[in-house]
């Protein structure tokens with residue numbers, strides 16, 4: 001009986017989604033978002049299915065989502081979390097675990113990164129009391145200038161933490177070789193690059209699988225969405241264990257939500273100076289957080305992951321469409337370029353205005369004409385108010401003059417390539433850019 005009711009509800013939800021959440025085709029006057037959710041009845045059915053089950057915290061959909069995402073990226077371990085920022089926090093903090101012994105990042109140790117990007121790639125480093133070392137980027141790839149890595153290295157360097165900017169992979173071959181040579185950890189912030197490919201030594205793999213840890217965001221503009229959500233992934237069993245512990249309050253026990261005594265030794269253990277047999281569920285091997293997401297979010301993600309190949313294909317197609325049409329403006333605008341050995345899964349289409357074209361005027365014109373634009377997030381993060389209380393040389397270091405990073409802050413913006421944009425929409429974007437410069 002209850003199954004009959006559930007089938008009826010889910011069938012009605014499906015009908016409702018088909019009726020009221022139809023994908024829109026472009027009509028003149030529509031506002032063109034830089035990105036957004038793309039979904040159909042399957043996401044809504046999964047969401048309601050999970051709601052009817054009312055498990056709420058991580059459960060069967062979370063297990064399925066983590067396995068599917070790990071399979072997609074080709075990594076062994078994956079943990080679903082409540083945002084990309086939480087994923088970055090967890091990835092960085094895992095590297096401070098005492099379980100890593102002499103390789104653990106300590107306060108005052110340095111992490112090489114870039115200043116042109118999203119703030120929460122950098123904030124865990126600062127919050128912990130480690131020192132970000134900012135290296136300039138190159139234009140038009142918008143990723144770290146690997147020629148400056150040696151200058152950034154010091155005796156205290158422990159890790160490199162970088163995003164693949166707007167889906168364009170950084171020079172993974174050089175960065176990884178540098179990490180291997182100097183015994184550094186590598187965190188790939190893969191939040192904007194799900195599905196990007198990179199080839200090293202004849203082997204092609206997904207970004208996020210090259211570093212020690214990869215991170216994802218599933219906030220609605222991203223390649224797939226769970227509303228709020230993110231993930232960390234790794235092939236390293238120790239890092240996977242540390243991240244699970246820190247995600248789940250810092251606990252030592254690995255029982256899932258609602259599970260007790262999986263190992264059969266819940267009341268037998270001896271942990272340091274604690275009383276013998278203290279309930280293992282309440283033994284804390286780390287100072288942790290609770291960064292878990294809900295099963296309802298995972299339920300949406302399971303349906304989204306079935307569509308990832310189509311999403312990535314559409315993003316690549318839209319990028320090429322814009323790139324071809326805007327190439328006639330290359331004397332006025334610098335157009336983006338993919339990193340060597342990569343096939344990006346683009347998050348957006350980056351444009352840098354050459355001398356004589358005013359970025360702010362162009363952006364305002366596009367916005368007034370219903371085309372949503374975005375900056376490359378913080379621009380040069382060192383110039384943001386959050387850095388006012390930080391002291392250069394002490395709280396952070398800068399290599400060189402960050403000239404290109406400043407160019408990005410002053411002259412760069414980006415527009416969308418997401419699957420919700422059809423060719424008439426992009427043709428309108430192209431015509432408007434042409435009249436606006």
Ligand SMILES: Cc1ncc(COP(=O)(O)O)c(C=O)c1O
Pocket residue numbers: 083084085086088117118120121163189191192217218219229230
């Ligand atoms: C490169 C990068 N890292 C991290 C994040 C943070 O993700 P979230 O918004 O899910 O916290 C974002 C957000 O868009 C991002 O672009």
